[in-house]
Amino acid sequence: MAESCDVAVVGAGLAGLAAAVRLHGAGLDVRVFEAGDAPGGRVRTDRRDGLLLDHGFQLLNPSYPEAGRVLDLPALDLRPFAAGVAVHRAGRRSVLADPRRLPGATWQTVRAPFGGLGERAAAVRWFAGAAYAPAAALRRRPDESLEQRFARRGLTGDLGRVVRLFLAGTLAEEDFTTSARFAEFLVRSFVRGTPSVPAQGMQAIPEQLAARLPAAALYLARPVRAVGPDGVTTDTGDHVAARAVIVAADPVTAAGLTGGTPPRMKALTTYYHLAPEPPATNGLLHVDFDRTGPMVNTAVPSTVAPAYAAGGGALVSTSVLGVHGDELEPQVRAQAARVYGVDASRWDYVAAYPIPGALPAMPPGTPLQRRLEVTPGLILAGDHRDTASLQGALVSGRRAADLALTTALRQRSRSSPQL
Numbered sequence: 001m002a003e004s005c006d007v008a009v010v011g012a013g014l015a016g017l018a019a020a021v022r023l024h025g026a027g028l029d030v031r032v033f034e035a036g037d038a039p040g041g042r043v044r045t046d047r048r049d050g051l052l053l054d055h056g057f058q059l060l061n062p063s064y065p066e067a068g069r070v071l072d073l074p075a076l077d078l079r080p081f082a083a084g085v086a087v088h089r090a091g092r093r094s095v096l097a098d099p100r101r102l103p104g105a106t107w108q109t110v111r112a113p114f115g116g117l118g119e120r121a122a123a124v125r126w127f128a129g130a131a132y133a134p135a136a137a138l139r140r141r142p143d144e145s146l147e148q149r150f151a152r153r154g155l156t157g158d159l160g161r162v163v164r165l166f167l168a169g170t171l172a173e174e175d176f177t178t179s180a181r182f183a184e185f186l187v188r189s190f191v192r193g194t195p196s197v198p199a200q201g202m203q204a205i206p207e208q209l210a211a212r213l214p215a216a217a218l219y220l221a222r223p224v225r226a227v228g229p230d231g232v233t234t235d236t237g238d239h240v241a242a243r244a245v246i247v248a249a250d251p252v253t254a255a256g257l258t259g260g261t262p263p264r265m266k267a268l269t270t271y272y273h274l275a276p277e278p279p280a281t282n283g284l285l286h287v288d289f290d291r292t293g294p295m296v297n298t299a300v301p302s303t304v305a306p307a308y309a310a311g312g313g314a315l316v317s318t319s320v321l322g323v324h325g326d327e328l329e330p331q332v333r334a335q336a337a338r339v340y341g342v343d344a345s346r347w348d349y350v351a352a353y354p355i356p357g358a359l360p361a362m363p364p365g366t367p368l369q370r371r372l373e374v375t376p377g378l379i380l381a382g383d384h385r386d387t388a389s390l391q392g393a394l395v396s397g398r399r400a401a402d403l404a405l406t407t408a409l410r411q412r413s414r415s416s417p418q419l
Contacts, residue, residue, distance in 0.1 A: 001219070001234075001238050001240065002029075002031060002216075002240060003239075003240065003241065004231075004240065004241040004242065005029045005030060005031045005240060005241075005242050006023070006028040006029045006030065006242065006243050006244070006408045006412075007020075007023050007028055007029075007030050007031075007242055007243065007244045007245070007246060007404045007405075007408055008030075008031050008032075008033065008227075008231060008232045008240055008242040008244075008245045008246070009023075009030060009031065009032040009033070009245075009246045009248055010033050010224045010227060010232060010245070010246065010247045010248060010249050010254075010257065011032075011033075011034060011035075011041060011247070011248035011249035011250070011253075011254075011381075011382075012032050012033075012034035012036075012039035012040070012041065012206065012210065012218060012220070012248075013039075013040060013041020013042060013043065013206070013248060013249075013250070013382070013393065014040075014041065014043055014205065014206060014209070014390060014393040014394055014397065015041075015248040015381040015382045015383065015393040015394070015396045015397040015400070016032060016034075016041070016246065016248030016249075016381060016397065017032070017039060017206055017209035017210055017213075017397070018066075018070055018209060018393070018394045018397025018398060018401070019246050019248060019381055019397040019398070019400045019401040019404070020032045020209075020213055020217065020401075021070070021209055021212045021213060022397070022398055022401035022402075022405075023401050023404060023405060023408075024212070024213055024214070024217065025212075026401075026405055028405065028408055030213070030217050031217055031219065031240060031242075032213065032217055032218045032219065033219050033222045033223075033224050033232060033234060034218065034219065034220050034221070034222065035221070035222070035223035035224075035249075035253075036220065036221070037220055037221050038203070038206075038220065039206040039207065039209070039210040039218065039220070040202075040203055040205075040206035040207075041206070041250065042055060042056070042250070042355065042357070042358070043055070043058060043202050043203070043205055043206055043390070044202070044203055044206075045200075045201035045202050045203030045204075046351075047201075048350075048351075049311060050309065050310045050311025050312070051272070051274065051308065051309055051310075051311065051315055051350065052200065052201035052203075052301075052305075052307055052308045052309075052310075052315075053272055053315075053350065053351060053353070054197070054201055054202045054203075054270075054301075054317075054353075055202075055270075055353050055355060056268055056270045056319070056353055056355045056358060057169065057268075057270050057297070057299065057301075057317045057319045058197075058202050058390075059081065059195035059196060059197060060076075060078065060195070060196055060197070060198070060202070060205065060390055061189045061190070061193045061194070061195045061196070061390075061391075062078055062193050062194070062196060063189050063192040063193025064189060064193070064389070064390060064391035064394070065391070066391050066394040066395045066398065067390065067391065067394060069398075070209070070394050070397075070398070071205065071208060071209075071394075072208060075208065076198040076199070076204055076205065076208065077198060077199035077200070078196035078197070078198060078199070079196055079197055079198070079199055079304040079305040080194040080195070080196040080283075080304065081194065081195055081196065081197075081283050081284065081285065081299065081304055082097065082102055082105075082194075082282055082283035082284045083097055083098040083100075083101040083102050083194050084096055084097025084098060084102050084105055084109070084284055084285075085097075085162065085165075085166050085284060085285050085286070085287060086280070086282065086284040086285070086286045086287070087112070087114065087162050087165070087286075087287055087289050088286065088287070088288050088289060088290075088338070088339045088341075089113075089289035089290055090289075090290065091341075092113075093341065094108065094111075094112040094113065094114070095108040095109060095112065095282075095284065096109050096112050096114065096162060097109050097284075098191070101194060113158075114157075114158040114159045114161075114162050115157050115158050115159025115160070115162075116157070118154065119154060119155065119156075119157045119158075119159045119160065120159060122153055122154035122155055123155060123159055123160075123163065125153070126153045126155065126187075127187060127191055128191075129184075130184040130185075130187040130188045130191070131187065131188050131191035131192060132191075135185075135188075138181060138184055138185060138188070139181070139368065141180075141181060141184075143179055143180060143181045143364045143365055144180050144364050145176060145177050145178065145179070145180060145363075145364050146167075146171075146176040146177070146178050146179070146180045146183045147175065147176040147177065148180065149180035149183070149184075150163070150164070150176065158289075161289065162287070162289065164176065165287040165288075165289065165296070165297070166285070166287060166297075167183065167186075168296045168297070168321070169268070169285075169296040169297040169319050170186060171183065171186075171266075171359070172266035172267065172268050172321060172358050172359045173266060173321070174296075174321065177361075177363055177364075178361070178362055178363065178364075179362045179363060179364045179365070179366050180364065181364075181368070182362045182366065182368065182387055182388070185368075185387065186389065189391070196304075197301060197304065197305050197308075198305075199305050199307055200305075200307055201305075201307070201308070205390075219234075222234050222235070222236075223235040224249075224257065226257070227245050227247055227257045227258065227378065228245065228378065229244070229245060229375055229376060229377030229378040230242065230245075230377070231245065232245055243377070243407060243408040243411035243412065244377045244378075244379065244403075244404040244407040244408050244411070245377065245378050245379065245404075246379045246380075246381050246400045246401070246404055247374075247378070247379070247380050247381070248380075248381040248382055248396075248397065248400065249382075250357055250382070251263055251265065251357065251360050251382060251384040252265065252357060254380060254382060254384075258374045258378065258380065259374075260374070260380075262384075263360040263361055263384050264360070264361040265356065265357040265358070265359070265360055265361070266321075266358055266359045266360075266361055267321070267322050267323045267354070267355060267356045267357070267358055268319055268320070268321060268322075268354075268355050268358040268359075269319065269320050269321075269322065269323055269324045269325075269328070269352055269353065269354040269355065270317055270318065270319045270352070270353045270355075271317075271318045271319075271320070271328075271329060271332045271333075271349075271351075271352050271353075272315060272316065272317055272318075272349075272350040272351050272352075272353070273315075273316040273318070273333060273336070273344070273347040273348060273349055273350060274309065274313045274314070274315060274316070274347065274348040274350055275300075275313055275314045275315075275316055275342075275344070275346070275347045275348075276313055276314075276346055276347075277313070277314060278300050278302070278303050278314035279300060279314070279316060279336075279337075279340035279341075279342045279344075280300055280303070280340055281300075281303050282303075283300075283303055283304045284299070285297050285298075285299050286298045286299065286339050286340065287339075288335060288338070288339050292335055292338060293331050293332065293334065293335030293338075294320040294321075294324075294328060294331055294332065294335070295318050295319070295320055295332055295335045295336060295339070296319055296320060296321055297318070297319055298316065298317065298318040298319070298336045298339060298340075299316075299317050300314050300315065300316055300317070301315055301317055302314050302315040313348075315350075316336060316347065318332050318335075318336045320332060323354040323355075323356050324352065324354060325352055325354065326349075326352060328352075329349055329352065333347060333349070359383075359388045360383060360384040360388050361388075362387070362388050368386070368387055369385070369386055369395075369399070370384075370385045370386070371385075372385055372396070372399055372400050372403055373403060376407065377407050377411075379400045379403050379404055379407075380396075380400065381396045381397050381399070381400035382396055383396065385399075385400075386399070
């Protein structure tokens with residue numbers, strides 16, 4: 001292990017990797033320390049028996065500005081889901097879709113039995129206002145909870161319920177106490193782009209970033225037990241001196257290392273089943289209007305990205321709020337079967353992925369960007385310092401790298417006895 005470097009990065013999630021790639025591109029000597037056995041942090045994919053199992057149902061929206069700056073999107077071979085949602089109510093399935101990107105579903109959307117003319121007009125105004133207003137105008141809007149925003153915007157009927165069901169899995173909540181300002185930025189990205197998965201799973205994103213670093217820069221299975229502005233100490237007792245340190249571990253670990261207070265984290269559990277044939281082929285997210293079980297949404301990722309079930313069959317992904325295990329699987333399977341209108345008795349249960357820290361909470365008033373510097377030379381990065389999204393993780397990595405670059409170059413210009 002190197003005894004010194006310009007910048008040490010703790011955590012090889014998207015924020016840490018984005019920071020490291022930027023610093024390496026600027027000519028700095030960077031070392032990244034990751035507790036896990038592969039890069040990615042919360043963005044990971046297990047490859048098992050011809051299946052791609054993402055750690056939770058995650059999507060990359062190519063309209064995220066930072067994704068276009070940092071990632072080689074064509075190389076990821078993004079496979080988009082359909083721009084809409086299938087809503088299941090009392091045995092009937094309806095589709096609500098963006099007519100610009102899914103024109104074949106326009107008539108179904110018009111006929112869907114959700115909301116009168118007033119509520120539909122209110123929904124269009126809200127979505128359009130979030131999507132096409134200048135970003136600076138969104139930032140200036142008074143903030144409140146998303147539930148309060150729904151009430152003020154008139155989204156209180158059946159259509160409002162569909163919007164809530166659609167956003168519940170994205171925000172990992174049902175009470176909609178999230179900042180309305182942040183939620184409107186998410187809606188903006190949905191309207192401007194189509195959420196997708198890389199053809200080879202979400203793991204392809206951190207792998208692409210990691211491939212831009214020298215092999216010697218990335219230390220896997222190497223947890224860090226202490227940090228300071230002058231370096232890091234690993235769990236084996238090795239100390240690596242550095243001119244600056246970026247702590248890009250998960251928010252709870254980062255708080256433990258730096259003495260901060262972690263944000264409240266929201267949990268999701270995703271269940272995977274392998275079906276003999278696809279229960280749906282429309283590439284839509286499916287929700288249960290009647291909430292006949294714990295599921296918040298379900299989808300068939302192998303219909304848009306066949307490599308998710310390369311060995312045959314169809315991979316079904318179903319998510320619920322909170323942390324759960326195998327005990328909930330029968331309920332999840334039964335509800336998914338009702339939603340798709342199929343017999344799920346021949347589905348094989350593959351795995352459950354409980355993610356206790358899926359997203360940091362962003363209550364009203366949360367700044368869209370928070371301070372990164374703990375002390376001079378000790379810098380935080382991650383979606384808890386920006387927005388709770390892949391966009392936020394990548395942006396925070398850039399911001400942290402720029403701070404670290406300034407510090408490291410200043411230190412280079414002085415005598416550094418520890419180096």
